[in-house]
Amino acid sequence: xxxxxxxxxxxxxxxxxxxxxxxxxxxxxxxxxxxxxxxxxxxxxxxxxxxxxxxxxxxxxxxxxxxxxxxxxxxxxxxxxxxxxxxxxxxxxxxxxxxxxxxxxxxxxxxxxxxxxxxxxxxxxxxxxxxxxxxxxxxxxxxxxxxxxxxxxxxxxxxxxxxxxxxxxxxxxxxxxxxxxxxxxxxxxxxxxxxxxxxxxxxxxxxxxxxxxxxxxxxxxxxxxxxxxxxxxxxxxxxxxxxxxxxxxxxxxxxxxxxxxxxxxxxxxxxxxxxxxxxxxxxxxxxxxxxxxxxxxxxxxxxxxxxxxxxxxxxxxxxxxxxxxxxxxxxxxxxxxxxxxxxxxxxxxxxx
Numbered sequence: 340x341x342x343x344x345x346x347x348x349x350x351x352x353x354x355x356x357x358x359x360x361x362x363x364x365x366x367x368x369x370x371x372x373x374x375x376x377x378x379x380x381x382x383x384x385x386x387x388x389x390x391x392x393x394x395x396x397x398x399x400x401x402x403x404x405x406x407x408x409x410x411x412x413x414x415x416x417x418x419x420x421x422x423x424x425x426x427x428x429x430x431x432x433x434x435x436x437x438x439x440x441x442x443x444x445x446x447x448x449x450x451x452x453x454x455x456x457x458x459x460x461x462x463x464x465x466x467x468x469x470x471x472x473x474x475x476x477x478x479x480x481x482x483x484x485x486x487x488x489x490x491x492x493x494x495x496x497x498x499x500x501x502x503x504x505x506x507x508x509x510x511x512x513x514x515x516x517x518x519x520x521x522x523x524x525x526x527x528x529x530x531x532x533x534x535x536x537x538x539x540x541x542x543x544x545x546x547x548x549x550x551x552x553x554x555x556x557x558x559x560x561x562x563x564x565x566x567x568x569x570x571x572x573x574x575x576x577x578x579x580x581x582x583x584x585x586x587x588x589x590x591x592x593x594x595x596x597x598x599x600x601x602x603x604x605x606x607x608x609x610x611x612x613x614x615x616x617x618x619x620x621x622x623x624x625x626x627x628x629x630x631x632x633x634x635x636x637x638x639x640x641x642x643x644x645x646x647x648x649x650x651x652x653x654x655x656x657x658x659x660x661x662x663x664x665x666x667x668x669x670x671x672x673x674x675x676x677x678x679x680x681x682x683x684x685x686x687x688x689x690x691x
Contacts, residue, residue: 344575345575345576347571347575348571348572348574348575348576348580348581349572349576349580349584351568351569351571351572351575352568352569352572352576352580352581352584352585353584353587354568355565355566355568355569355572355585355588356584356585356586356587356588356591357587357588357591358561358564358565358568359445359565359588359591359592360587360588360589360590360591360592360595361591361592361595362433362561362565362592363433363438363441363592363595363596363600364595364599365554365557365558365561366430366433366434367433367434367600368551368554369434369547369551369554369555370434371546371547372543372546372547372551372555373541373546374427374430374431374434374435375431376533376536376541376542376543376546377430377434377543377555377558378423378426378427378430378431379529379532379533379536380529380533380543380555380558380559381426381430381558381559381562382423382426382522382525382526382529383526383529383530383533383559384556384558384559384560384562385518385522385526385558385559385562385563385566386519386522386523386525386526386529387526387559388559388560388563389515389516389518389519389522389563390519390523392515392519392563393515393516393519396513396515397513397516401516402516402519405512405516405520406520412520414506414509414510415517415520415521415523415524416524417506418503418506418507418510418520418521419520419521419522419523419524419525420525421499421500421502421503421506422499422500422503422521422566423525424495424499425496425499425500425503426562428492428495428496428499429441429496432492432496436600436602437492438592438593438595438596438600438602439593439596439597439602439603439604439608440490440492440493441492441493441496441589441592442589442590442592442593442596443479443482443483443486443490443492443493443589444490444492444493444494444495444496444497444589445496445497445500445585445586445588445589445592446475446478446479446482446493446586446589446611446615447479447493447494447496447497448496448497448500448501448582448585449475449581449582449583449584449585449586450472450475450476450479450497450582451497451498451501451582452500452501452504452505452578452581452582452585453468453472453578453579453582453583454501455501455502455504455505455578456505456508456577456578456579456581456582457579459505460505460508460577460578462577462578462579463577463579464579465625465629466625467621467622467624467625467628468579468580468583468621468622468625470618470621470625471583471618471619471621471622471625472579472583472618473618474614474615474617474618474621475583475586475614475615475618477614478611478612478613478614478615478618479611479615481607481610481611481614482607482608482611485607485608485611504569504573504578504581504582505578507569507570507573508573508574508578510570510574511574514566514567514568514569514570514571514574515563515567517570518563518566518567518570543555572584583618583619583622586615586618586619587619590612590615590616593612
């Protein structure tokens with residue numbers, strides 16, 4: 340039977356992938372607000388939302404306590420820089436009509452996450468997952484060759500997020516606290532930039548419609564929720580599994596890029612898309628097989644434990660009966676000869 344933590348990790352990973360997949364609709368709804376303005380708002384609002392949630396759930400003392408270990412602040416700062424770089428590249432690319440290009444990046448990213456898990460965390464690679472990774476790599480290589488150029492957007496997205504995922508693996512913290520620590524060093528500088536842009540008429544308020552400014556205020560909660568799901572998944576399931584599930588996100592975005600945003604899409608790109616999904620089929624089969632084996636092993640272990648416990652109880656009962664029987668025997672006599680009632684009373688008088 341699949342353990343509860345692993346099941347929750349899969350649910351978080353799937354939720355994260357679906358939300359990330361549909362986010363291009365949200366970002367393009369904010370046009371004509373500049374991508375740089377959106378990025379600064381996103382940094383500050385994510386930090387603010389996570390701080391308020393952390394304060395409510397854990398209190399200020401708990402927030403301070405987790406910052407005391409040596410070297411941990413540098414890790415949080417680096418993680419914050421990585422995720423900020425990833426956000427910036429992604430939002431700019433989506434609003435520059437490069438949704439399909441971002442999909443290439445996020446097809447590469449789970450592959451990098453999986454490889455990082457195998458190289459740095461010694462995670463197990465089954466034959467089903469290996470097949471899925473090989474097919475995913477084939478699909479990605481087909482896309483790279485088809486573009487006939489180095490896709491800087493795609494590679495930058497993949498590398499920054501895979502590194503961020505590997506770093507997050509060492510954060511043994513609730514996701515909300517972790518996200519606050521990652522953004523707390525850059526949220527105040529972001530707020531300063533926001534104030535400057537709004538005062539000089541270059542911000543969101545002077546460019547977008549009122550409803551768009553309202554939508555922009557949601558970028559904090561939306562981002563915090565999505566990254567919280569990812570953080571929970573990273574702590575509960577292997578990076579190999581997480582990396583393969585993350586292919587759902589670019590697949591959803593790819594469909595949006597083709598059918599909603601009408602970006603160019605040809606037969607070669609479609610072939611690569613199909614190859615990646617075949618890999619996901621292998622992954623699913625492997626997961627079901629591993630789950631069945633784990634369930635059988637757990638049931639067998641449970642049966643053995645139950646039998647051992649029953650045997651121990653029987654032995655304990657037998658030992659107790661034997662001790663009681665020995666306590667009734669007269670010392671210095673043959674085995675089985677017991678005290679009479681008169682002898683017991685006499686022995687008690689002698690003791691007094």
